[in-house]
Amino acid sequence: MSIREDALNGTITPLFESCAATEGVTVEVLMAGVAKGTIAITKNKNHDFDKIMAVGKGLSTKVNANIGASKDYPEAKQELEKLAVCVNAGADTVMDLSLGENINEVRRGILENCPIPLGTVPVYQIVADIVEKEHKAIGEVTVQEMLACIEEQARDGVDFMTIHSGITRDALRRLKGDERLMGVVSRGGSFTLEWMSHNQAENPFYEYYDDILAILKEHEVTISLGDGFRPGCCADATDRGQVQELIHLGELTQRAWDAGVQVIVEGPGHMPLDQITANILLQKKLCHGAPFYVLGPLVTDIAPGYDHITGAIGGAIAASAGADYLCYVTPAEHLKLPSAEDVHEGIIASRIAAHAADIVKGVPGAFDKDIAMAKCRNNLDWKGQIALSMDPEKAQRYREMGNSYKGDACSMCGDYCAVKVFKKATRPGRCPSEQK
Amino acid sequence: MSIREDALNGTITPLFESCAATEGVTVEVLMAGVAKGTIAITKNKNHDFDKIMAVGKGLSTKVNANIGASKDYPEAKQELEKLAVCVNAGADTVMDLSLGENINEVRRGILENCPIPLGTVPVYQIVADIVEKEHKAIGEVTVQEMLACIEEQARDGVDFMTIHSGITRDALRRLKGDERLMGVVSRGGSFTLEWMSHNQAENPFYEYYDDILAILKEHEVTISLGDGFRPGCCADATDRGQVQELIHLGELTQRAWDAGVQVIVEGPGHMPLDQITANILLQKKLCHGAPFYVLGPLVTDIAPGYDHITGAIGGAIAASAGADYLCYVTPAEHLKLPSAEDVHEGIIASRIAAHAADIVKGVPGAFDKDIAMAKCRNNLDWKGQIALSMDPEKAQRYREMGNSYKGDACSMCGDYCAVKVFKKATRPGRCPSEQK
Numbered sequence: 126m127s128i129r130e131d132a133l134n135g136t137i138t139p140l141f142e143s144c145a146a147t148e149g150v151t152v153e154v155l156m157a158g159v160a161k162g163t164i165a166i167t168k169n170k171n172h173d174f175d176k177i178m179a180v181g182k183g184l185s186t187k188v189n190a191n192i193g194a195s196k197d198y199p200e201a202k203q204e205l206e207k208l209a210v211c212v213n214a215g216a217d218t219v220m221d222l223s224l225g226e227n228i229n230e231v232r233r234g235i236l237e238n239c240p241i242p243l244g245t246v247p248v249y250q251i252v253a254d255i256v257e258k259e260h261k262a263i264g265e266v267t268v269q270e271m272l273a274c275i276e277e278q279a280r281d282g283v284d285f286m287t288i289h290s291g292i293t294r295d296a297l298r299r300l301k302g303d304e305r306l307m308g309v310v311s312r313g314g315s316f317t318l319e320w321m322s323h324n325q326a327e328n329p330f331y332e333y334y335d336d337i338l339a340i341l342k343e344h345e346v347t348i349s350l351g352d353g354f355r356p357g358c359c360a361d362a363t364d365r366g367q368v369q370e371l372i373h374l375g376e377l378t379q380r381a382w383d384a385g386v387q388v389i390v391e392g393p394g395h396m397p398l399d400q401i402t403a404n405i406l407l408q409k410k411l412c413h414g415a416p417f418y419v420l421g422p423l424v425t426d427i428a429p430g431y432d433h434i435t436g437a438i439g440g441a442i443a444a445s446a447g448a449d450y451l452c453y454v455t456p457a458e459h460l461k462l463p464s465a466e467d468v469h470e471g472i473i474a475s476r477i478a479a480h481a482a483d484i485v486k487g488v489p490g491a492f493d494k495d496i497a498m499a500k501c502r503n504n505l506d507w508k509g510q511i512a513l514s515m516d517p518e519k520a521q522r523y524r525e526m527g528n529s530y531k532g533d534a535c536s537m538c539g540d541y542c543a544v545k546v547f548k549k550a551t552r553p554g555r556c557p558s559e560q561k
Numbered sequence: 562m563s564i565r566e567d568a569l570n571g572t573i574t575p576l577f578e579s580c581a582a583t584e585g586v587t588v589e590v591l592m593a594g595v596a597k598g599t600i601a602i603t604k605n606k607n608h609d610f611d612k613i614m615a616v617g618k619g620l621s622t623k624v625n626a627n628i629g630a631s632k633d634y635p636e637a638k639q640e641l642e643k644l645a646v647c648v649n650a651g652a653d654t655v656m657d658l659s660l661g662e663n664i665n666e667v668r669r670g671i672l673e674n675c676p677i678p679l680g681t682v683p684v685y686q687i688v689a690d691i692v693e694k695e696h697k698a699i700g701e702v703t704v705q706e707m708l709a710c711i712e713e714q715a716r717d718g719v720d721f722m723t724i725h726s727g728i729t730r731d732a733l734r735r736l737k738g739d740e741r742l743m744g745v746v747s748r749g750g751s752f753t754l755e756w757m758s759h760n761q762a763e764n765p766f767y768e769y770y771d772d773i774l775a776i777l778k779e780h781e782v783t784i785s786l787g788d789g790f791r792p793g794c795c796a797d798a799t800d801r802g803q804v805q806e807l808i809h810l811g812e813l814t815q816r817a818w819d820a821g822v823q824v825i826v827e828g829p830g831h832m833p834l835d836q837i838t839a840n841i842l843l844q845k846k847l848c849h850g851a852p853f854y855v856l857g858p859l860v861t862d863i864a865p866g867y868d869h870i871t872g873a874i875g876g877a878i879a880a881s882a883g884a885d886y887l888c889y890v891t892p893a894e895h896l897k898l899p900s901a902e903d904v905h906e907g908i909i910a911s912r913i914a915a916h917a918a919d920i921v922k923g924v925p926g927a928f929d930k931d932i933a934m935a936k937c938r939n940n941l942d943w944k945g946q947i948a949l950s951m952d953p954e955k956a957q958r959y960r961e962m963g964n965s966y967k968g969d970a971c972s973m974c975g976d977y978c979a980v981k982v983f984k985k986a987t988r989p990g991r992c993p994s995e996q997k
Contacts, residue, residue: 557757
């Protein structure tokens with residue numbers, strides 16, 4: 126029985142109990158969400174980790190961090206360092222997006238050390254492993270080799286996989302017929318199209334979708350339906366290609382559920398901020414309430430070096446409109462492979478967006494953190510403020526940079542701290558509002 | 562004749578022509594906005610600078626950066642360095658929020674070197690200068706001394722001044738009667754209350770508002786009506802005290818307009834993101850369309866060290882809902898006086914928020930920048946991408962950190978760049994959507 130089947134059958138398992146405890150909801154609520162498909166528990170039966178989490182409706186907004194080697198930086202060691210940064214900075218999940226010669230070694234190294242769910246994009250292995258090592262063209266890889274890659278990763282213990290099954294000839298025709306500025310910016314999407322082009326054939330991840338689902342179900346892998354046609358610039362947002370693919374993703378969601386496989390649906394991308402709420406609604410309707418996993422969205426294209434901020438703006442709006450899962454963006458986006466420091470910055474920015482949304486989503490316990498911080502601020506309790514900070518290390522470091530950090534105020538105002546002056550001005554018997 | 566009176570009389574002046582050119586609108590549109598009060602041109606007749614700008618409806622969203630010495634860091638030199646950072650990073654205006662022994666020297670130094678509008682909070686001078694030097698209590702400063710400070714700064718050339726005239730006994734009674742966690746976090750607000758408390762009297766900036774307006778009109782200073790009761794934590798947002806003060810600010814707006822003085826209204830502060838749009842509407846209605854100048858808003862309290870990001874989220878939402886002017890927040894907020902680096906980070910974050918909003922506000926030329934960037938990205942034109950970046954220096958530095966920066970892709974994907982693969986996969990005669 127798969128997790129989804131257990132939920133449908135009402136079979137309470139230790140996994141559900143553990144996950145419900147992590148999420149702070151009842152087992153019944155959790156299982157009802159999994160049965161309906163509005164919640165996914167990303168946990169491969171071959172990957173052991175303690176803190177079982179879930180993503181979806183009624184739960185806190187989750188943050189994913191992408192790491193992974195590249196052809197320019199193929200070393201596994203750097204990626205293990207980034208993994209440690211991810212866990213330390215509070216990422217809920219991590220994706221290994223490696224390309225490069227050591228792809229299998231990197232993935233296995235990460236899995237061995239990964240105390241949170243791990244995701245991958247198997248088509249990267251197909252390219253980095255088979256194409257590179259056998260000096261083939263992408264189009265020469267066989268469908269059997271593709272399925273074998275997915276199976277290998279499932280056996281390794283990958284918890285969720287991005288698969289671009291929604292890129293059909295039909296969707297591509299609509300994309301090409303529209304006025305898109307940037308074509309396809311999804312790496313997996315472009316590889317898939319290159320295969321289709323070479324073979325003059327339909328997308329193999331669409332044609333062999335049932336075979337893929339059978340593998341995923343066996344190893345208890347959640348499918349993350351990739352949005353290969355996500356807009357790569359604000360001008361391309363919400364266009365025909367993107368929406369056509371989303372319609373396919375909704376159909377594919379239902380097929381996966383029917384096959385006993387849990388589903389997450391991926392979404393944009395670059396998008397002007399007034400289109401975000403409508404996009405969340407569209408996905409929730411077309412994909413029957415499946416958890417929505419957005420990349421950003423980036424609300425402008427012109428801030429390379431600061432796309433973690435651009436993405437935090439979009440992510441906060443998206444999550445407060447109902448997106449369940451934010452894929453972080455780092456300051457390195459559009460410029461280079463992120464460093465460990467970029468990874469840290471990206472995670473904190475996304476966590477801010479997720480938390481700002483959780484306050485307005487009414488996620489239990491979320492606003493309590495802000496209230497606790499406000500009380501510490503009002504009491505000039507610096508130890509408490511630091512401890513409650515999203516990044517206590519940076520907060521402490523910044524505080525210590527100020528000359529007056531050993532006093533009870535900070536170096537912005539010193540003795541003229543408004544909190545102190547206000548208390549003095551309004552103490553009983555002296556407050557100007559007490560008199561007529 | 563003041564700027565406002567000229568606009569009301571339909572007298573086209575070189576100032577209006579220069580400002581209209583900067584803002585990319587017609588002189589008629591600009592003057593109609595100034596006459597109606599929905600646009601303010603912050604320009605003291607004693608402060609000479611070239612690029613006359615304006616803030617308000619139909620114009621691009623502006624960004625203000627706060628600098629200024631403090632008791633712990635009283636040196637003028639550091640603040641002049643920060644001023645240079647502000648101008649270089651693209652701040653539209655700057656405010657000198659100095660406290661500390663050299664307050665007049667710092668202000669005059671900044672004014673001499675300031676090619677953009679400068680704002681101040683005169684009550685800070687009242688405290689730092691009179692109170693500190695004469696060893697008085699805040700409450701012992703006379704109304705005449707207060708008015709003299711305002712006049713001195715107006716003569717010096719300060720372009721806009723924050724004055725907390727909306728803090729009345731009435732508003733304080735409502736604030737105190739509500740369940741506010743953090744009281745008053747506005748420094749100017751708390752000083753004003755301390756004066757009121759000491760003298761058991763009404764707010765002098767309210768009682769002597771007509772005298773203040775006369776001074777401001779004479780020197781052509783825009784009044785920026787301070788929100789002394791802005792919420793200091795998300796839990797305090799949109800409460801009785803805040804809204805009562807806003808009602809007063811609306812009345813004071815009308816009185817200033819009637820006296821020929823231009824007005825900006827200041828607003829929150831800390832605020833859950835689902836309250837921002839309603840707050841903008843409220844201000845626009847209660848203050849008759851006066852330009853709205855928001856601090857943040859900060860959409861969570863728990864991210865000290867990253868409040869530039871928290872503020873960018875709130876600022877983007879606020880500006881897209883109609884806020885006209887964003888006061889930046891730096892990573893140092895709540896922790897220490899900002900360094901030059903913090904100032905830079907804060908400005909860029911606010912500019913991202915302002916630009917993301919300008920795209921959806923339909924500000925002429927705003928979205929064109931994103932389209933130009935998208936075209937450069939699609940052409941792998943790195944020189945163009947760097948030049949179009951909000952911070953070209955950082956974008957260039959990041960790009961150079963990547964191993965493959967001399968190639969046409971970046972170190973994230975290298976040869977597997979989606980843009981390159983997509984073009985190959987879909988070139989004419991090969992595109993999989995061309996076949997049936």
